[in-house]
Amino acid sequence: MIALLGKIDPMVRLITAAILLATVLPVEGRAHEIAQMVSNAAVFVLFLLYGLRLSRREVLAGLGNHRLLLPLVAFVFGVMTVAGWGLWQASATVLPPMLALGFLYLGVLPSTVQSATAYSSLAGGNVASSVVAAALINILGVFISAPLFALLAGNAGGEFHGDQLVKVVTMLLLPFVAGQVLQGFVRGWIMEHKQLITRMDRSSIAIAVYVAFSGAVEQGIWTKVDAVGWAGVLLGSAVLMVLGYGGAWLLGGLLRLSHGDRIAMLFAGAQKSIAMGAPLATVLFPSEMAGIVILPLIVYHLVQMIVAAPMATRLRGDREPTH
Incomplete structure (x- = not known):
């Protein structure tokens, strides 16, 4: 049993544990306010670490790959957003309103960084392009995801007030920019302690999921x-995933990208980031709404971790010469 659990992605284990803990021991009342402050601090640290780790040299070197980056941005924030909007509209008569709205929220989010790069590498893709593509998508997500969601959701998602924009800037953008500025001073230490930083990343995300889901549990x-x-x-998550992976792969073929860049587009285009989604939800929504809105994201993230590894292995196998 322990050996089986060890094979499960650590992030999947942490998210599952956070959901279970929130179910049996949700934070309520004054404790929830304190937990929310802890979550906000963890989110700030998370995006500071993103800024510290992402090399400016890598970003500048990869920004020239316009044949990959421009269509990828259009796919993530265009095609996937439209697909999420369509699922929201289609499910609105069947699912609770905030749960159905979660599909739109899922659609506007950027892709993962670490796992998209890891699976691109496993599949034999262009790792450098994957790193830059996923990182760029996440940087743009800080600017695009929240306003795009507010624009499309309208009154259904609540009004996007100026104070929410300030929270997005101060909790997501400001620490990221600070990390980029401080990179020359502490990036060496960060790179020497990758395991510790990875644990801090995962812990920050798990805290955000726990606090958000506690609010949802409290609301029943x-x-x-x-x-x-x-x-x-x-079903909705499966549909969006098929559209994501299938659409990204087809688009890469139509653009006649190299095989390595096509793999980079596949994973950077189809995967959705709970590392961005869970913290952003705690900024945008009241706690009683956040846990319900991110439910499709949680399901999508867990499933993408399950399907990505065999998909990457199959892609690498297809490229290996036969004897």
């Missing part, structure tokens, strides 16, 4: 979302 998510609701979330 397990009674509000019935079997039909869970089936709808699973």
Whole structure:
């Protein structure tokens, strides 16, 4: 049993543990306010670390690959957003309103950085392009995801007030920029302690999921979302995933990208980042809404971790010469 658990992606284990803990021991009342402050601090540290780790040289070197980057940006924030909007509209009559809205929120989010790069490498893709592409998508996500969601959601997502924009800037953009500025002073230490930094990353995300899901548990998510609701979330996530992976792969072929860049587009285009989504949800939504809105994201993230590894292995196998 322990050996089996060891094979599961650590992030999947942490997210599952955070959900289970929030279910049996949610933070409530004054404790929730304190937990929210801890979560906000963790989010700030998370984006500071992103800024410290992402080499400016890598970014500048990869920005010239316009044949990959421009279509990828259009795919992530255009095609996937439209698909998320469509799923929201299609499921609005079947699912609870905030749960259905979660598909739109899922659609506007950027892709992962670490796992997209890792699976691109496993599949034999262009790792340098993958790093820059995923990183660029996440940087743009700080500017694009929240306003785009607010624009499309309208009154259904609540009004996007100026104070929310300030929170996005101070908790996401400001620490990232600070990390870039301080990079020359501490990046060496950061790179020498990769394991510690990875644990801090994962812990920050798990805290955000725990606090958000605690709010959903307090609002009765397990009674509000019935079997039909869970089936709808699973089906909608599966549809978006097929569109994501299938569309990204097809687009890479139509653009006649190299095989390595096509793989980079596949994973950077289809995967969705809970590292951005969970913290951003705690900034944009009241705690009682955040846990429900991110439910499709949690399901999508868990499933993408399951399907990405065999997909990457298959892609590498297809490129290996036969004897």
